[in-house]
Amino acid sequence: MCELLRAVLDGDEKADLRQLLDQLRANHRDQYFLKNQILQAFEDYCNNYQKPAYFSRTSALGELIHYTHEIILEKESVWFIVRPKIASQDICRLPTDLSRVESMPVEAWLNLQDRFISNKTTGLSDSPNGHEGTVATSNVLEIDVRPFYESFPTIRDPRNIGKGIEFLHRYLSSQLFANTKSGRDNVPSQQWLEAFLDILQRSEYEGTPLMINERIHSTTELSQQVKRALTFVGERPADEPYEQFRAKLQVLGFEPGWGNTAGRVRETLELLDRLIDSPDHGVLDAFISHIPLVFRIVLVAIHGWVNQEDTLGRPLTASQVVYVLNQARSLEKQLQEDIKLAGLDVVGVQPKVIVLTRLIPNSEGTKSHERLEKIHGTENAWILRVPFPEGNPNVTQNRISRFEIWPYLESFAQEAEKELLAEFKGRPNLIVGNYSDGNLVAFLLARRFKVTQCSIGHVLEKPRYLFSNLYWKDLEEQYHFSLQFTADLIGMNGADFIITSTYQEIVGTPEQWGQYESYKYFTMPDLYHVVDGIDLFSPKFNVVPPGVNERVFFPHTQSSDRDSSKTEQIKSLLFTHEDSQIMGYLDDTSKRPILALASLYPSKNLTGLVECFGQSPDLQERCNLIVVTGKVRPEEAKDSEERGEIEKFQQLIDQYNLHGKVRWLGLRFTTPDSGEVYRAIADCGGIFVHPARFEAFGLSILEAMASGLPTFATQFGGPLEIIQDGECGFHINSTDLAGMAEKLLQFISRCDQEPNYWNEISQRSIKRVHDKYTWKSHTKQLLGLAKIYGFWNYASVENREALLRYMEALFYLCYKPRAEQLLQKHMQQ
Incomplete structure (x- = not known):
């Protein structure tokens, strides 16, 4: 009560x-x-x-x-x-x-x-x-997942939500070593140890056995042989290559995977020895990070234009494509390092990362019609495109909106299964879904392959659209939320683990519900009631923020890595160059520039920033506003929302007479050029403003900060955690135009009074990104999660199977019939 x-x-x-x-x-x-x-x-x-x-x-x-x-x-x-x-x-x-x-x-x-x-x-x-x-x-149908989570371990303190792997390490170590505390045999403990042994025995790569061979039959033998192997490698020089004593270790029961030198092998075996004899979650974490269990990874990203170069992602999906491609590069690099340290390169183990997306025959000048494309800067990471095999060609031959993609996902998963088996010459070890559609496909593939599934939501549509579940019938023709929200429930509950970029993505703040929290209970009238849709205290949730591409987004003071001719070209585009896709001119280019860079959609609120600028004579007197979007003309808009924002932008410039004060660039910069855009503004002592009404995370915020640009971003969503207000950037309430203008002016005034203040914020911004938001850190955590959750779910498969069956029932009872109805509509187009 x-x-x-x-x-x-x-x-x-x-x-x-x-x-x-x-x-x-x-x-x-x-x-x-x-x-x-x-x-x-x-x-x-x-x-x-x-x-x-x-x-x-x-x-x-x-x-x-x-x-x-x-x-x-x-x-x-x-x-x-x-x-x-x-x-x-x-x-x-x-x-x-x-x-x-x-x-x-x-x-x-x-x-x-x-x-x-x-x-x-x-x-x-x-x-x-x-x-x-x-x-x-x-x-109506009642959906309740609560009974399926009751047998799972659960986090009790809300402050620890999103730290699932830390909790799971402690829990597993306590289970593994329950008998050492009780002083007598413990059946659950023996069960866990045997599951651990079984995983090591099953490790292989294209038929080559890894880790433990058939000479070790039990956990007792494992403990004995580990001690013998430790004595053996302890007598050898630490830098002796593994190949020179490989045969001796095989006789003891140990196959490749323990290390590339005697020192590394000893270190890994010592961890296992301690793991068997002593209860310590820290040792479990260290041992899991040492052993190679993941070689083949699938990243599922379906609805965007997954391309490279200047067509990367197209405006609406550029951020997700940047994320997925950078993640693929970083994963391959980390896997290569891990494989070399484990000594597996000498037996021909080679990692492979595949970004799975859809093939679009009418590719509009992109490479979306090509089946296979190597990812730049990698040795064995690829974009694999699989076509939608059914439906009206007038629909399936073209790009399909993320709101209309649902009828094709099951058949896409079936075709993708065949293609992935051919590319990998076997099963993948990990499948990572992105967005609602990608996570549903990841669920279907993971069930078929019986491998670990990771879910990354990025943005969940339900909390973005007010009352979208209550008025789903009115919105169904345009958004098909009945399919999307059902897919979300299946994807998040079916996943072995969930990655979020921020804590509040899961459970929000005291003032605002979290994105996942909004799925806890809700109704879709006359369709179903969700009595309990997700366990927020489940250890499956983990906060693992992404990084930035440090080769592209680096500090503006790093002049040795900059191309001076490119810098001048970018500055010309930003400040003076005349072009049919550039509107507006600047009367005084010496004023401090305010930069905004995003697609022109209501949620990004760029027109709100223009209105804020127009209502503040002080800002106009002291600053220029430079806005970079994909388009500047209404006739180029892809939909009514974008068209409306373009028209509103033009209207505001006239309404507030901002001619000579605003530059509006309808240009698509390549990723490297985007980095130089931020640095060019930083060279002029400028500011980056991200005025979105809500931002789930904010990759462009990290990119601007990494470039050394003082950043102002919405306080609603991920930026609340990225930016420490007043220390390495500033929070703004983008719905309060006067307050936003006042906060910008306060910063500018202080910069005028304290000449070093701009540089102080710039340096703290760079440090913040470097310390907390790197792809290397993200990738190491992701691979650690894949290993520990793979073990956890292997050992507790009976508990998870009931939940997975429930999700399958939800797919066939709720999702599939409505997807087939939508397909029939598409057939008539």
Whole structure:
């Protein structure tokens, strides 16, 4: 039961709560209120009734309102969703006389939302008689994954959510060594040790056995032979190559994979010896990092233009393609290092990374029609393109929107299975899905191959579109959320582990729900109720942020790595060059430049930045605004959203008379040129502004910071964790235009007063990225996760199998029928 509500009802502020609710009923047509509306209504109430300053925050009612995220008003009841702490919600119902408070189950809340939507649709203002407040479920499917997680270990402290691998190391070490603590045989412990031995015995590469051979039959023999092998390698020079004593180790039961020198072999065997005899999660972590278990990796990225060079990703999907290609390069490099250290290069082990995407016959000048393309800067990393094998050629021969791609994913996975087997000459060891569609395909492939699956959501659409689940029927024709949200549930629950870029991507902040948290429970009226859609405390969640390509995005002061002619060319484009794809000119190019670089879509809020600039004469007097987008003309827009933003941009320039103060570049810079764009602005003491309304992570923010450009980014989403406000950049509320302008001006003024201040922020930005956001760190963590979760899920396969079967049922009962309906529509186009 919600203690915050009880405190108000039992205290002196009950009358204030009643008046606030009466105010909501009287002043608003809608009876469903979200956090921002609730906060605004409370602020208005405090002002109208001249409440003292402390009342809005420290009173019992103020505290309740601060933690209230949703309110629904019915004729006879008031419902509250109160979130007193991260990842924990209370559903409470009060009668209109506020005489008591009841704690309500999730099912009741979902039924209430269904009634609300039904009433809105039929035009009724109140609930039907006899139905208000009932708990009985509607005649729809209920999805509940909670029973499947009950047998899994769980994190208890919300602060440790996203640190799954740390938790799992501790848990596994305690399981492996339960018998050493009890002093007697322990069956679970023996089970885990035998599973560990089995994994080492099964290790192979194209038929070549690795790690342990048939001479070792039991965990007891393993312990004995490890000690013998340690004595043997301990007598040899540390730098002696493995090949010189390989045969002797094989007689003892050990195949290649322990190290490339006697010293490395001894180090790895010592870790295993300690792992068998002593309970220590740190040793488990170190041993797992030493042994080679992953050689072949698939990265699934379907809906974007997965290309290289100047066509990289196209504007809408450029960031995801940059991410996936950089990840592929880094994974191959790390695998090569690991294989060499393990001594496997001498037996011909070679890593291979494949980015799996779709083949697009009408490729519009890209290489999307080519089946196989080597990834630049790699030895054995490839883009493998597989066509959609069914449907209307008018649809499948062309690029398909991420909202329309769903009917083709099952057959794509079936064809991809054949292609991957041919390319790898065997099964992959790890499949990594990207976005909703890629994660569904990764689930289907991982089930077929019986290998470890990683899920990376990047952006989940459900929390991006307000009330998208409640009004899914109205949005279905355009967005097909019934398919997307079902795919998300399957992908995230089916995955062995989930990677997020930030903590708040999982569980948000005290003020805002996390992206994954939004899948905890929700209704899609007349389709299904999700009573429990994801376990946020599961150790499958891990925060592993990406890095930046340090060869491309490096500090502007690193002059030895810069091409002076390219720098001058970029500066000319930014400041003076005339071109049909460049609009606007600058009266005074000596002013401090403000740079924004993104695609022109409402979520990126570039027009909000232009309006902010237009409303601030002080900013106009002291700065120039330079905005880089993919297009500047409405007729070039791909859809109505982009067209609307282009037209709004043009209108704002005229409305605020920004001629001579704004440069608008509709150019597509290559990735290397983008790095020089940031550095060119930094050369001029400029600023980078990322004004998105919400940003799941923000790769361009890292790129700008790595280049040494002081960065201002939205406080809503990933930038809240990337940037330490006032230290290595600044948070902005991009919906508060006046506040955003004021924060920019404060920085500029301080730079004028303290000549070294700009450089201080620049250097801290560079250090922040270098210390925390590197691809090497990302890749080492990812491979460590793949190994430990592979072991965990191998040893606990019976527990996971029930959940995976449940996800398969969801696929065939909910997803596939609706995908087939969409396919029939496509056939008629």
